[in-house]
Amino acid sequence: MKRILSAALAALLICSLSPAGDWPNKNINMTVPYGAGGTTDLTARSIANGMSKVLGITINVINTPGAGGSAGSLNVQNARVDGYTLLANGMLAFTTMPLNGYTEKTFREWDIWIATYAPNGIIVPKNSPYNTITDLVEAIRAKPGQITAGTAGKGSGGHFGAEVIKGVAGADYKHITYAGGGPAVQATLAGEVDFCPQLLAEYKDLVIAGEVKALACLAEDDIEVAPGKVIPSILKAYPEAKKYIPMGEVTGILVPKGLPNEVLAKLDAAFASAAKEKDFLDFAAVRSFVVIPKGRAESQAFLESFASRAAYILYDAGAVTIDPAKYGFKR
């Protein structure tokens, strides 16, 4: 009896004393601050799978939606920096968090790996009276503050798209927020909002099938989503929009600074490998993402200009009252 007990105890002891050795020695959690099935979520899962293979453990994707992506981001920011908690987020929402008053830290205090770029598109419900982007802009000019735009929340990719439209029209829209890109697109299908400036990737199939009408996209060139179905760039109708274009969401993996170099090196390698995985590239192609993998230094350089552009769009539009210059964003 006693022997069985001691054997059992010994077994337990041995099991628990897992080598505190190399990182990673247990599963990693990657927080996606949006609901499941959205672009950030899917991109994150695709990359997480690629990275899992290289790192040899499972990366669990945890959805923590809320407040335009800040709830989940703040969770990761406040968590222990031990390499087991990563964040996947879109850079538009993420880099403008300080301007919305969510935090004092900027993107410069994170290590970031950028993965993809997804342009905004402007869609309207199937039976909407607007057929071209000019129709919509004219309507906004005629009835300022009344044309409704459905987005995934303040600071989301859609919000930026709407601000671009506002800049082009010179008049305001009415901002209706939803719990994510998915619900915003759903609302457009249900005809609840006049237009939806969310990312093209979120509703590409609906455009192809004709369930919604696509008026324009916020990339520099036209986008052909299906043979014969082309979404014109907004520059065609409004060349003065050039200062805002290209606008879209840039998605990447982030972790607060402070990890030891060996861990960072492993993350570098895992990310680089994941960005080359066939499954990931296929996934990006299907959804019209542009794959632009960047290492940590490159990402910081890229974000200096990207974040500034995004910050000033919000500031000039009056969507935030904090001056971006306070955080070192230059025009």
Place this chain on the structure above:
Amino acid sequence: MDTKSRDSAFGVVLFGIGVFVTAESLRMIHVATLPPFQITDLIVTPGLLPCILGLFLAFFSLLLLIETVKGAGSPGKALAENLKTAWRGILAAFGDPDFRIMLAGVAWMFVYIFFILGEIPFWLGASGFLLILFVFLRFTGRGMGFPAVREIGTLALVTAGSVILIMALFQGVFKTTLP
């Protein structure tokens, strides 16, 4: 404690909660009008639903209180009577052995969750928690008295068995990490 006194006490407490929530929401509505939010429209202020709910709770609690004093001569007196009975009932509870045992059990669970969990390896904390709880329950069971060494041994085996099973299931099959 009979239903009337229970519900009276509950009604009073609930009314307090309702008032608190309403007050808080009004404060939220006020704060929302300041930067950085600057929401002046009452219909979209974040404090709207909490305010409505707070008012509902206060209203419902009043309905509840009314029900507890229905039929009595003087409602005020009846309510006071009910509350006094409730208070006496609470004091009496501490004399009830069953209540004391449950309280001890809950206290031990509190200690486990707030102090032990996450600080030491799972198997150690869980085993300790289970074993002490088992022995305690055995000890306080009707007419039991302090368990013999053999009984403690069996309980220890059960503890070990359950912990091993749990760890095997969650870490082995489901591949999740335990606290």
Place this chain on the structure above:
Amino acid sequence: MAFQYMLDACGNVLAPYNLLMLIMATAAGLVMGVLPGLSATMAIALLTGLTYNVGDHQTAIIALLGVYVGAISGGCQSAILLNIPGTPASAATAMDGFPLAKAGKGGLAIFIATTVSCLGTLLSVVFVLTLTPLLTRFALSFASWEFFLLSIFGILICGALTARGNALKGWISGAAGILVAQIGLDTVDTFERFSYGNVNVMSGIQLIPVMIGLFGFPEIVLAFKRESGGRVLELTRFNIREGFRIIRANLIGIARSALIGVGVGIIPGVGEDVGGWLSYWAMKASSREAASFGSGNPQGIVAAETGNNSCIGGAIIPVLSLAVPGSAPAAVLLAAFFMHNYRPGPLLMSESPEFVYNVAIYLVFASVAMWLLALGMARLTVRVLTVDKKILMPIIFLLCVIGAYLINYNLFDVKVMFVFGLVGLGMSYLKVPAAPFILGVVLGPMTDANLRRALRLSDGSFLPMFGRPICVAFLAVCLFMILSQIGLFSWWRRRRAGKGN
């Protein structure tokens, strides 16, 4: 063509490796469903990661559907035997399931629950195959006003059903639940509500810890009492014939619950939890034995379990036709579909037409597998309950702790569970029902966001509500329920009777 696809799908499932995967996945789903604290959403999420690299995409889809069916169905066992729902979807089953178990008929209850779960899923598959386009239109007619009224409606029903006679306590519970759901950063403006700077509270109160706390703690703590040692329940052998007899007698109820379940499932964002309650309500409203609901009427179990399982098919319909999830587990399923390079949505029928039939057939096989596995498992779970309560409950407590932790790997959730456990103890003592509270937490965010959104769209006016048919229907039913509870009708009847004297 369709027939050919279905045959191919059968062939897929019956391949030995896939069949094995199906059985293992369904079993895993059942286990996760039984364990309080592990929900269907979590189960699918866990398995999505595990099956990502399993190679053949078909195998992964089979496994995921198996887990889905298993998890939604498994919750009934712990709801019936322990009064602790294994998943939020089974909360309605506990209403009549637990009293039946206390009366010694636990085996019968589980048999009925499992069989109608299987039937519910099968019926919903029929809907998936036949009525998808029509039902999708229905789903799209739900906008902010409808969602707001739906959540109010759900709470009103649940409150009325769970508090014997007087719905007041039920509605208090529901209102409190909605209030708890408001805690944290609000979803529209990121405004701190009731969180006072605590980062953990800012991300809101999770549903599962609240559910485990409210339902689990009373059962666990009450077991500490001195004379409660001994078997949890006495279980008599049950007669399979009796089980089938009850089911046969309620075929109409089953059909109605399945219809309700599919309807609820289709509505984006409302899922299995609401489906169970609505079906239960409909069954009680149309039953001649309405008074005995809540004390162990098998009809209650029939309604609740058919309702929550048929939501599975219902939730999958918008996933397939629009890439819009009909419920929380379906959202994770959608993500998994994308990950395996399928394109659910309007292009599905042109890109991969066989996918819909595959899903349908896999669900059918999963239901049957679930039925067999669940009944087999029931023998084991039922035996576990002959274990001394004082041994069982602490272990269940440990499982609850783990379940709460696994949501976000955050110890805070476990602490939330404890706090709500205390609340649950209080509620149980005060005879305030816990189920409306849970539903309030589930539907709270929907109530809040949609109310404010709808008001913003209409510039503060409530008028649009009256112009929309679905809203008017909801308003009418809600009004009716409130009035009948206030006793307006009985007062009127009494007055007339008084006049007659």
